[in-house]
Amino acid sequence: MKTDKGGEARRFGLAVLMHLLLVAAWHFFVVLGEVPSFVMPTPVDTVKALFAGDYRWGENLLTTAGEIFGGYALAVVIGIGSALIFSWSRLTEEVVMPLLVSLNMIPKVALGPLIIVWFSYGFLPNTVIAFSIAYFPIVLTTARGLREVEPELIDLVRSIRGSRWQIFTKIQFPGALPYIFSGMKVAAVLAVAGAIVGEFLGSERGLGYLMLQVQVTLDTAAMFMAVILITMIGVVLYGLVLALERAMVVRDARVS
Protein backbone atom coordinates (compact mmCIF):
# COMPACT_ATOMS: atom_id res chain seq x y z
CA MET A 1 0.00 0.00 0.00
CA LYS A 2 1.72 3.15 -1.17
CA THR A 3 0.57 6.65 -0.32
CA ASP A 4 2.10 9.75 -1.79
CA LYS A 5 2.62 12.94 0.21
CA GLY A 6 -0.41 14.64 -1.36
CA GLY A 7 -2.68 11.77 -0.39
CA GLU A 8 -1.45 11.96 3.18
CA ALA A 9 -2.09 15.71 3.40
CA ARG A 10 -5.56 15.23 1.93
CA ARG A 11 -6.37 12.57 4.48
CA PHE A 12 -5.11 14.72 7.34
CA GLY A 13 -7.19 17.66 6.15
CA LEU A 14 -10.24 15.45 5.90
CA ALA A 15 -9.71 14.19 9.45
CA VAL A 16 -9.47 17.76 10.81
CA LEU A 17 -12.59 18.74 8.86
CA MET A 18 -14.58 15.81 10.25
CA HIS A 19 -13.63 16.73 13.80
CA LEU A 20 -14.71 20.34 13.26
CA LEU A 21 -17.95 19.12 11.74
CA LEU A 22 -18.61 16.98 14.79
CA VAL A 23 -18.12 19.98 17.10
CA ALA A 24 -20.43 22.06 14.89
CA ALA A 25 -23.06 19.32 14.88
CA TRP A 26 -22.79 19.13 18.67
CA HIS A 27 -23.25 22.91 18.92
CA PHE A 28 -26.31 23.07 16.68
CA PHE A 29 -27.85 20.01 18.26
CA VAL A 30 -27.75 21.69 21.67
CA VAL A 31 -28.81 25.15 20.46
CA LEU A 32 -31.51 24.15 17.99
CA GLY A 33 -32.80 21.31 20.14
CA GLU A 34 -32.87 23.58 23.18
CA VAL A 35 -31.14 20.90 25.20
CA PRO A 36 -30.80 21.98 28.85
CA SER A 37 -27.18 22.75 29.71
CA PHE A 38 -27.12 20.24 32.60
CA VAL A 39 -27.90 17.53 30.06
CA MET A 40 -25.51 18.72 27.40
CA PRO A 41 -23.54 21.97 27.32
CA THR A 42 -22.50 23.67 24.09
CA PRO A 43 -18.86 23.39 23.02
CA VAL A 44 -18.31 26.99 24.10
CA ASP A 45 -19.76 26.33 27.57
CA THR A 46 -17.55 23.28 27.81
CA VAL A 47 -14.42 25.31 27.19
CA LYS A 48 -15.65 27.95 29.63
CA ALA A 49 -15.71 25.28 32.33
CA LEU A 50 -11.92 25.45 32.24
CA PHE A 51 -12.09 28.88 33.81
CA ALA A 52 -15.13 28.46 36.06
CA GLY A 53 -14.99 27.13 39.62
CA ASP A 54 -11.98 25.90 41.51
CA TYR A 55 -11.43 22.66 39.65
CA ARG A 56 -7.60 22.70 39.61
CA TRP A 57 -7.58 21.43 36.04
CA GLY A 58 -3.82 21.46 35.71
CA GLU A 59 -3.18 19.39 38.80
CA ASN A 60 -5.94 16.90 37.97
CA LEU A 61 -4.77 16.60 34.40
CA LEU A 62 -1.19 15.94 35.47
CA THR A 63 -2.31 13.37 38.03
CA THR A 64 -4.35 11.40 35.51
CA ALA A 65 -1.69 11.72 32.82
CA GLY A 66 0.91 10.54 35.35
CA GLU A 67 -1.14 7.45 36.21
CA ILE A 68 -1.75 6.61 32.57
CA PHE A 69 1.81 7.16 31.36
CA GLY A 70 3.28 5.54 34.47
CA GLY A 71 1.09 2.44 34.26
CA TYR A 72 1.65 2.23 30.53
CA ALA A 73 5.42 2.57 30.77
CA LEU A 74 5.48 -0.16 33.42
CA ALA A 75 3.33 -2.38 31.19
CA VAL A 76 5.68 -1.86 28.22
CA VAL A 77 8.84 -2.58 30.20
CA ILE A 78 7.51 -5.52 32.18
CA GLY A 79 5.41 -6.84 29.29
CA ILE A 80 8.29 -6.93 26.83
CA GLY A 81 10.62 -8.11 29.59
CA SER A 82 8.51 -11.09 30.52
CA ALA A 83 7.99 -12.02 26.87
CA LEU A 84 11.78 -12.00 26.44
CA ILE A 85 12.15 -14.35 29.38
CA PHE A 86 9.58 -16.67 27.80
CA SER A 87 11.47 -16.70 24.54
CA TRP A 88 14.76 -17.50 26.28
CA SER A 89 13.32 -20.19 28.53
CA ARG A 90 10.90 -22.60 26.91
CA LEU A 91 10.13 -24.04 30.35
CA THR A 92 9.08 -20.67 31.77
CA GLU A 93 6.86 -20.07 28.78
CA GLU A 94 5.23 -23.50 29.07
CA VAL A 95 4.63 -23.03 32.79
CA VAL A 96 3.56 -19.38 32.88
CA MET A 97 1.83 -18.82 29.54
CA PRO A 98 -1.35 -20.83 30.24
CA LEU A 99 -1.65 -18.90 33.47
CA LEU A 100 -1.31 -15.57 31.69
CA VAL A 101 -3.95 -16.55 29.17
CA SER A 102 -6.38 -17.28 32.02
CA LEU A 103 -5.43 -14.14 33.94
CA ASN A 104 -6.00 -12.17 30.77
CA MET A 105 -9.64 -13.25 30.91
CA ILE A 106 -10.16 -11.58 34.29
CA PRO A 107 -11.85 -8.24 33.74
CA LYS A 108 -9.05 -6.12 35.23
CA VAL A 109 -11.55 -3.43 36.14
CA ALA A 110 -13.10 -5.91 38.54
CA LEU A 111 -9.77 -6.07 40.35
CA GLY A 112 -9.98 -2.35 41.07
CA PRO A 113 -11.50 -2.63 44.55
CA LEU A 114 -8.93 -5.31 45.46
CA ILE A 115 -6.02 -3.27 44.20
CA ILE A 116 -7.25 -0.36 46.30
CA VAL A 117 -7.35 -2.65 49.32
CA TRP A 118 -3.76 -3.69 48.62
CA PHE A 119 -2.25 -0.34 47.67
CA SER A 120 -4.48 2.09 49.55
CA TYR A 121 -6.03 4.66 47.24
CA GLY A 122 -4.58 7.42 45.12
CA PHE A 123 -1.88 7.62 42.52
CA LEU A 124 -0.23 4.23 43.09
CA PRO A 125 -3.27 1.90 42.85
CA ASN A 126 -4.56 3.78 39.80
CA THR A 127 -1.19 3.34 38.13
CA VAL A 128 -1.28 -0.34 39.06
CA ILE A 129 -4.76 -0.75 37.54
CA ALA A 130 -3.60 0.97 34.34
CA PHE A 131 -0.58 -1.34 34.31
CA SER A 132 -2.55 -4.52 34.94
CA ILE A 133 -4.90 -3.83 32.07
CA ALA A 134 -2.18 -2.71 29.62
CA TYR A 135 0.27 -5.49 30.45
CA PHE A 136 -1.53 -8.43 28.85
CA PRO A 137 -1.83 -7.33 25.24
CA ILE A 138 1.84 -6.34 25.29
CA VAL A 139 3.19 -9.58 26.76
CA LEU A 140 0.96 -11.75 24.56
CA THR A 141 1.74 -10.04 21.26
CA THR A 142 5.45 -9.73 22.06
CA ALA A 143 5.69 -13.43 22.94
CA ARG A 144 3.90 -14.25 19.70
CA GLY A 145 6.22 -12.01 17.69
CA LEU A 146 9.32 -13.55 19.22
CA ARG A 147 8.05 -17.01 18.27
CA GLU A 148 7.51 -16.07 14.63
CA VAL A 149 10.99 -16.68 13.30
CA GLU A 150 11.60 -18.52 10.06
CA PRO A 151 13.48 -21.69 11.04
CA GLU A 152 15.47 -21.47 7.81
CA LEU A 153 16.79 -18.04 8.76
CA ILE A 154 18.10 -19.62 11.95
CA ASP A 155 19.67 -22.37 9.80
CA LEU A 156 21.31 -19.67 7.71
CA VAL A 157 22.84 -18.00 10.76
CA ARG A 158 23.86 -21.28 12.34
CA SER A 159 25.51 -22.51 9.13
CA ILE A 160 28.11 -19.79 9.67
CA ARG A 161 28.18 -20.44 13.42
CA GLY A 162 26.25 -17.34 14.41
CA SER A 163 25.40 -17.12 18.10
CA ARG A 164 22.00 -17.24 19.72
CA TRP A 165 22.49 -13.62 20.71
CA GLN A 166 23.08 -12.67 17.08
CA ILE A 167 19.94 -14.52 16.06
CA PHE A 168 18.08 -12.58 18.73
CA THR A 169 19.42 -9.12 17.98
CA LYS A 170 19.53 -9.34 14.20
CA ILE A 171 16.48 -11.45 13.40
CA GLN A 172 14.19 -12.32 16.28
CA PHE A 173 13.77 -8.99 18.05
CA PRO A 174 13.52 -6.72 14.99
CA GLY A 175 11.07 -9.25 13.53
CA ALA A 176 8.95 -9.05 16.69
CA LEU A 177 8.76 -5.23 16.67
CA PRO A 178 5.62 -5.00 14.51
CA TYR A 179 3.86 -7.37 16.92
CA ILE A 180 5.12 -5.44 19.93
CA PHE A 181 3.72 -2.22 18.50
CA SER A 182 0.35 -3.76 17.71
CA GLY A 183 0.13 -4.81 21.37
CA MET A 184 1.31 -1.40 22.52
CA LYS A 185 -1.40 0.33 20.52
CA VAL A 186 -4.14 -1.79 22.07
CA ALA A 187 -2.59 -1.28 25.49
CA ALA A 188 -2.51 2.52 25.10
CA VAL A 189 -6.29 2.62 24.85
CA LEU A 190 -6.71 0.24 27.77
CA ALA A 191 -4.29 2.09 30.07
CA VAL A 192 -6.46 5.23 29.86
CA ALA A 193 -9.58 3.29 30.82
CA GLY A 194 -7.73 1.57 33.68
CA ALA A 195 -6.52 4.79 35.29
CA ILE A 196 -9.95 6.42 35.08
CA VAL A 197 -11.68 3.42 36.60
CA GLY A 198 -9.17 3.59 39.44
CA GLU A 199 -10.02 7.21 39.99
CA PHE A 200 -13.73 6.43 40.01
CA LEU A 201 -13.19 3.77 42.64
CA GLY A 202 -11.21 5.85 45.04
CA SER A 203 -8.90 8.80 44.80
CA GLU A 204 -8.70 12.41 45.77
CA ARG A 205 -7.16 13.78 42.60
CA GLY A 206 -7.38 13.30 38.87
CA LEU A 207 -9.88 13.92 36.11
CA GLY A 208 -11.95 10.83 36.97
CA TYR A 209 -12.15 12.03 40.57
CA LEU A 210 -13.14 15.47 39.33
CA MET A 211 -15.96 13.99 37.26
CA LEU A 212 -17.46 12.36 40.32
CA GLN A 213 -17.19 15.66 42.23
CA VAL A 214 -18.94 17.78 39.60
CA GLN A 215 -21.53 15.09 38.97
CA VAL A 216 -22.99 15.97 42.35
CA THR A 217 -23.36 19.63 41.38
CA LEU A 218 -24.59 18.77 37.89
CA ASP A 219 -21.78 20.78 36.30
CA THR A 220 -22.10 18.87 33.07
CA ALA A 221 -19.83 21.26 31.19
CA ALA A 222 -16.98 20.37 33.55
CA MET A 223 -17.71 16.67 33.06
CA PHE A 224 -17.56 17.14 29.28
CA MET A 225 -14.28 19.03 29.65
CA ALA A 226 -12.87 16.25 31.81
CA VAL A 227 -13.81 13.62 29.22
CA ILE A 228 -12.22 15.71 26.48
CA LEU A 229 -9.00 16.10 28.48
CA ILE A 230 -8.89 12.36 29.26
CA THR A 231 -9.35 11.66 25.56
CA MET A 232 -6.57 14.07 24.74
CA ILE A 233 -4.19 12.28 27.10
CA GLY A 234 -5.07 9.08 25.26
CA VAL A 235 -4.54 10.72 21.87
CA VAL A 236 -1.12 12.02 22.91
CA LEU A 237 -0.09 8.59 24.21
CA TYR A 238 -1.35 6.83 21.08
CA GLY A 239 0.32 9.44 18.89
CA LEU A 240 3.66 8.90 20.63
CA VAL A 241 3.39 5.15 20.10
CA LEU A 242 2.52 5.65 16.42
CA ALA A 243 5.45 8.04 15.96
CA LEU A 244 7.80 5.54 17.60
CA GLU A 245 6.44 2.80 15.36
CA ARG A 246 6.96 4.92 12.26
CA ALA A 247 10.54 5.53 13.30
CA MET A 248 11.31 1.90 14.12
CA VAL A 249 9.25 -0.28 11.82
CA VAL A 250 9.41 -0.34 8.02
CA ARG A 251 5.97 0.35 6.60
CA ASP A 252 5.51 -3.00 4.93
CA ALA A 253 6.29 -4.87 8.13
CA ARG A 254 3.72 -3.04 10.26
CA VAL A 255 0.79 -4.94 11.69
CA SER A 256 -2.25 -2.72 11.42
Next chain:
Amino acid sequence: MLVSPDAPAPFIRLQGVSKVYRGRGQDFLAVSDATFDVAPGSLVSLVGPSGCGKSTLLKILAGLHGHDDGQVTIGSPQHPFDPGRDVGMVFQAPLLLKWRRILENVLLPAEILGLPMAAARERARALLAMVGLAGFEDKYPYELSGGMQQRASIARALVHDPKLLLMDEPFGALDALTRDRMNIELLRIWQESGKTIIFVTHGVQEAVLLGTQVVVLTAGPARMADHFNVDLPHPRRLALRNDPKFGEYTQRIYHLLGLD
Protein backbone atom coordinates in the same frame (compact mmCIF):
# COMPACT_ATOMS: atom_id res chain seq x y z
CA MET B 1 34.29 -44.07 -9.64
CA LEU B 2 33.64 -40.98 -11.66
CA VAL B 3 36.91 -39.42 -10.61
CA SER B 4 39.82 -40.46 -12.78
CA PRO B 5 43.22 -40.95 -11.12
CA ASP B 6 44.69 -37.70 -12.40
CA ALA B 7 41.66 -35.60 -11.48
CA PRO B 8 42.07 -33.06 -8.66
CA ALA B 9 41.21 -34.22 -5.18
CA PRO B 10 37.47 -33.97 -4.58
CA PHE B 11 36.21 -30.94 -2.68
CA ILE B 12 33.44 -32.98 -1.09
CA ARG B 13 33.48 -36.71 -0.50
CA LEU B 14 30.48 -38.59 0.82
CA GLN B 15 30.88 -42.23 1.63
CA GLY B 16 27.90 -44.31 2.67
CA VAL B 17 26.27 -41.43 4.47
CA SER B 18 22.99 -42.19 6.15
CA LYS B 19 20.75 -40.35 8.54
CA VAL B 20 17.88 -41.62 10.64
CA TYR B 21 15.34 -39.39 12.33
CA ARG B 22 14.25 -41.03 15.50
CA GLY B 23 10.57 -40.43 16.02
CA ARG B 24 8.08 -41.73 18.55
CA GLY B 25 7.96 -45.48 18.10
CA GLN B 26 9.17 -45.38 14.54
CA ASP B 27 12.47 -44.38 13.04
CA PHE B 28 12.51 -42.66 9.72
CA LEU B 29 15.35 -43.23 7.31
CA ALA B 30 15.99 -39.83 5.74
CA VAL B 31 19.16 -40.58 3.80
CA SER B 32 20.87 -43.86 3.08
CA ASP B 33 24.11 -44.82 1.43
CA ALA B 34 24.82 -41.49 -0.18
CA THR B 35 28.18 -41.92 -1.87
CA PHE B 36 29.57 -39.41 -4.33
CA ASP B 37 32.44 -37.01 -4.88
CA VAL B 38 32.21 -33.39 -5.84
CA ALA B 39 35.08 -31.76 -7.71
CA PRO B 40 35.91 -28.18 -6.71
CA GLY B 41 33.98 -25.65 -8.72
CA SER B 42 31.31 -28.05 -9.92
CA LEU B 43 27.56 -27.59 -9.77
CA VAL B 44 25.86 -30.69 -8.46
CA SER B 45 22.11 -31.18 -8.79
CA LEU B 46 20.45 -33.27 -6.13
CA VAL B 47 17.17 -34.33 -7.66
CA GLY B 48 14.37 -36.46 -6.33
CA PRO B 49 10.82 -36.48 -5.00
CA SER B 50 9.71 -35.16 -1.62
CA GLY B 51 11.02 -37.29 1.22
CA CYS B 52 14.06 -38.53 -0.70
CA GLY B 53 16.39 -36.84 1.75
CA LYS B 54 17.82 -34.17 -0.51
CA SER B 55 17.20 -31.36 1.95
CA THR B 56 18.54 -33.48 4.78
CA LEU B 57 21.69 -34.11 2.81
CA LEU B 58 22.04 -30.38 2.28
CA LYS B 59 21.73 -29.73 6.00
CA ILE B 60 24.36 -32.37 6.71
CA LEU B 61 26.69 -30.56 4.31
CA ALA B 62 25.85 -27.25 6.02
CA GLY B 63 26.88 -28.73 9.35
CA LEU B 64 23.37 -28.23 10.72
CA HIS B 65 22.63 -31.95 11.10
CA GLY B 66 24.84 -34.78 12.14
CA HIS B 67 24.73 -38.09 10.28
CA ASP B 68 24.49 -41.59 11.64
CA ASP B 69 26.67 -43.58 9.32
CA GLY B 70 29.36 -43.05 6.74
CA GLN B 71 31.75 -40.21 6.21
CA VAL B 72 31.46 -36.64 5.04
CA THR B 73 34.63 -34.85 4.10
CA ILE B 74 34.62 -31.30 2.82
CA GLY B 75 37.76 -29.52 1.72
CA SER B 76 41.09 -30.65 0.37
CA PRO B 77 44.68 -29.47 0.77
CA GLN B 78 44.29 -27.31 -2.36
CA HIS B 79 40.84 -26.11 -1.30
CA PRO B 80 40.73 -25.85 2.48
CA PHE B 81 37.25 -25.53 3.94
CA ASP B 82 36.31 -23.78 7.16
CA PRO B 83 32.92 -25.13 8.23
CA GLY B 84 32.36 -22.03 10.34
CA ARG B 85 32.39 -19.60 7.46
CA ASP B 86 32.61 -21.30 4.10
CA VAL B 87 28.92 -22.08 3.67
CA GLY B 88 26.38 -19.91 1.89
CA MET B 89 22.73 -20.91 1.88
CA VAL B 90 19.77 -20.09 -0.35
CA PHE B 91 16.29 -21.41 0.37
CA GLN B 92 13.03 -21.71 -1.51
CA ALA B 93 11.81 -18.47 0.07
CA PRO B 94 14.14 -15.47 -0.21
CA LEU B 95 13.82 -14.91 3.56
CA LEU B 96 15.04 -11.34 3.37
CA LEU B 97 14.62 -9.29 6.52
CA LYS B 98 11.71 -6.97 5.83
CA TRP B 99 13.10 -4.14 7.92
CA ARG B 100 16.46 -4.00 6.17
CA ARG B 101 17.27 -2.45 2.84
CA ILE B 102 18.58 -4.81 0.18
CA LEU B 103 22.23 -3.87 0.76
CA GLU B 104 21.88 -4.39 4.52
CA ASN B 105 20.18 -7.72 3.87
CA VAL B 106 23.09 -8.85 1.74
CA LEU B 107 25.49 -7.81 4.50
CA LEU B 108 23.90 -10.03 7.17
CA PRO B 109 26.41 -12.92 6.97
CA ALA B 110 29.30 -10.44 6.99
CA GLU B 111 27.93 -8.89 10.19
CA ILE B 112 27.51 -12.28 11.79
CA LEU B 113 31.04 -13.29 10.92
CA GLY B 114 32.38 -9.92 12.05
CA LEU B 115 34.07 -9.19 8.73
CA PRO B 116 35.49 -5.71 8.07
CA MET B 117 32.36 -3.84 7.03
CA ALA B 118 33.80 -1.33 4.57
CA ALA B 119 35.19 -4.12 2.40
CA ALA B 120 32.03 -6.19 2.85
CA ARG B 121 29.91 -3.25 1.72
CA GLU B 122 32.03 -2.92 -1.38
CA ARG B 123 31.68 -6.61 -2.07
CA ALA B 124 27.93 -6.58 -1.44
CA ARG B 125 27.52 -3.83 -4.03
CA ALA B 126 29.57 -5.78 -6.53
CA LEU B 127 27.53 -8.93 -5.87
CA LEU B 128 24.25 -7.06 -6.26
CA ALA B 129 25.50 -5.81 -9.60
CA MET B 130 26.47 -9.36 -10.55
CA VAL B 131 22.99 -10.71 -9.79
CA GLY B 132 21.46 -7.85 -11.77
CA LEU B 133 20.30 -5.68 -8.86
CA ALA B 134 22.52 -2.63 -9.30
CA GLY B 135 20.47 0.40 -8.27
CA PHE B 136 18.29 -1.57 -5.86
CA GLU B 137 20.69 -1.36 -2.90
CA ASP B 138 18.49 1.04 -0.94
CA LYS B 139 15.13 -0.56 -1.69
CA TYR B 140 13.21 -2.58 0.83
CA PRO B 141 12.39 -6.21 0.01
CA TYR B 142 8.68 -5.47 -0.50
CA GLU B 143 9.63 -3.16 -3.36
CA LEU B 144 11.17 -6.09 -5.28
CA SER B 145 9.51 -8.94 -7.18
CA GLY B 146 9.91 -12.53 -6.00
CA GLY B 147 12.61 -13.25 -8.57
CA MET B 148 14.54 -10.11 -7.61
CA GLN B 149 14.29 -11.00 -3.93
CA GLN B 150 15.72 -14.41 -4.72
CA ARG B 151 18.62 -12.77 -6.58
CA ALA B 152 19.28 -10.67 -3.48
CA SER B 153 19.30 -13.80 -1.34
CA ILE B 154 21.89 -15.32 -3.68
CA ALA B 155 24.04 -12.21 -3.26
CA ARG B 156 23.61 -12.58 0.51
CA ALA B 157 24.77 -16.19 0.34
CA LEU B 158 27.95 -15.09 -1.45
CA VAL B 159 28.85 -11.95 0.52
CA HIS B 160 31.26 -13.71 2.89
CA ASP B 161 32.91 -15.43 -0.07
CA PRO B 162 32.08 -18.99 1.00
CA LYS B 163 33.61 -21.87 -0.88
CA LEU B 164 30.38 -23.85 -0.88
CA LEU B 165 26.97 -22.60 -1.92
CA LEU B 166 24.02 -24.74 -0.82
CA MET B 167 20.74 -24.08 -2.58
CA ASP B 168 17.50 -25.73 -1.45
CA GLU B 169 14.95 -25.53 -4.27
CA PRO B 170 15.78 -21.86 -4.71
CA PHE B 171 13.54 -21.36 -7.74
CA GLY B 172 10.73 -23.68 -6.68
CA ALA B 173 8.38 -20.85 -5.76
CA LEU B 174 8.92 -18.78 -8.91
CA ASP B 175 6.73 -18.80 -12.00
CA ALA B 176 7.98 -20.89 -14.92
CA LEU B 177 9.34 -18.00 -16.99
CA THR B 178 11.16 -16.40 -14.07
CA ARG B 179 12.50 -19.80 -13.19
CA ASP B 180 13.92 -20.26 -16.69
CA ARG B 181 15.57 -16.87 -16.49
CA MET B 182 16.98 -17.58 -13.04
CA ASN B 183 18.41 -20.88 -14.27
CA ILE B 184 20.44 -19.10 -16.92
CA GLU B 185 21.39 -16.41 -14.41
CA LEU B 186 22.58 -19.01 -11.92
CA LEU B 187 24.76 -20.67 -14.56
CA ARG B 188 26.33 -17.28 -15.24
CA ILE B 189 26.80 -16.50 -11.54
CA TRP B 190 28.31 -19.92 -11.00
CA GLN B 191 30.79 -19.43 -13.82
CA GLU B 192 31.69 -15.92 -12.70
CA SER B 193 32.11 -16.82 -9.04
CA GLY B 194 33.74 -20.22 -9.47
CA LYS B 195 31.90 -21.57 -6.41
CA THR B 196 31.10 -25.18 -5.73
CA ILE B 197 27.31 -25.34 -5.72
CA ILE B 198 25.00 -28.05 -4.43
CA PHE B 199 21.59 -27.43 -5.96
CA VAL B 200 18.57 -29.28 -4.59
CA THR B 201 15.57 -29.50 -6.88
CA HIS B 202 12.68 -31.70 -7.83
CA GLY B 203 12.77 -30.40 -11.36
CA VAL B 204 14.35 -33.04 -13.59
CA GLN B 205 14.97 -30.64 -16.48
CA GLU B 206 16.38 -28.05 -14.13
CA ALA B 207 18.71 -30.63 -12.61
CA VAL B 208 20.17 -31.58 -15.99
CA LEU B 209 20.27 -28.05 -17.36
CA LEU B 210 22.26 -26.76 -14.40
CA GLY B 211 24.30 -29.68 -13.17
CA THR B 212 27.80 -30.69 -14.14
CA GLN B 213 26.83 -33.74 -12.15
CA VAL B 214 23.46 -35.10 -11.08
CA VAL B 215 22.72 -37.15 -7.99
CA VAL B 216 19.37 -38.92 -8.11
CA LEU B 217 17.70 -39.72 -4.82
CA THR B 218 14.55 -41.79 -4.44
CA ALA B 219 12.07 -41.95 -1.60
CA GLY B 220 10.39 -44.74 0.32
CA PRO B 221 12.92 -45.81 1.49
CA ALA B 222 15.30 -42.93 0.92
CA ARG B 223 18.34 -43.99 -1.01
CA MET B 224 20.78 -42.71 -3.57
CA ALA B 225 19.70 -44.24 -6.87
CA ASP B 226 22.32 -42.88 -9.26
CA HIS B 227 24.92 -40.25 -9.88
CA PHE B 228 26.42 -39.28 -13.19
CA ASN B 229 28.27 -36.48 -14.92
CA VAL B 230 26.31 -34.33 -17.35
CA ASP B 231 28.46 -34.04 -20.41
CA LEU B 232 26.86 -31.04 -22.04
CA PRO B 233 28.79 -27.96 -23.19
CA HIS B 234 28.98 -24.65 -21.37
CA PRO B 235 27.74 -21.95 -21.47
CA ARG B 236 24.38 -23.67 -21.49
CA ARG B 237 21.23 -22.18 -22.92
CA LEU B 238 17.56 -23.06 -22.54
CA ALA B 239 17.57 -24.43 -26.10
CA LEU B 240 19.80 -27.19 -24.81
CA ARG B 241 16.62 -28.81 -23.58
CA ASN B 242 15.85 -29.78 -27.19
CA ASP B 243 19.18 -31.55 -27.55
CA PRO B 244 18.73 -35.36 -27.86
CA LYS B 245 21.54 -35.84 -25.35
CA PHE B 246 19.67 -33.68 -22.85
CA GLY B 247 16.65 -35.91 -23.38
CA GLU B 248 18.73 -38.99 -22.65
CA TYR B 249 19.80 -37.56 -19.30
CA THR B 250 16.30 -36.55 -18.26
CA GLN B 251 14.98 -39.92 -19.43
CA ARG B 252 17.57 -41.64 -17.26
CA ILE B 253 16.32 -39.70 -14.23
CA TYR B 254 12.62 -40.21 -15.02
CA HIS B 255 13.31 -43.91 -15.31
CA LEU B 256 14.94 -44.03 -11.89
CA LEU B 257 12.01 -42.14 -10.40
CA GLY B 258 9.57 -44.61 -12.00
CA LEU B 259 8.10 -41.96 -14.26
CA ASP B 260 8.67 -43.44 -17.72
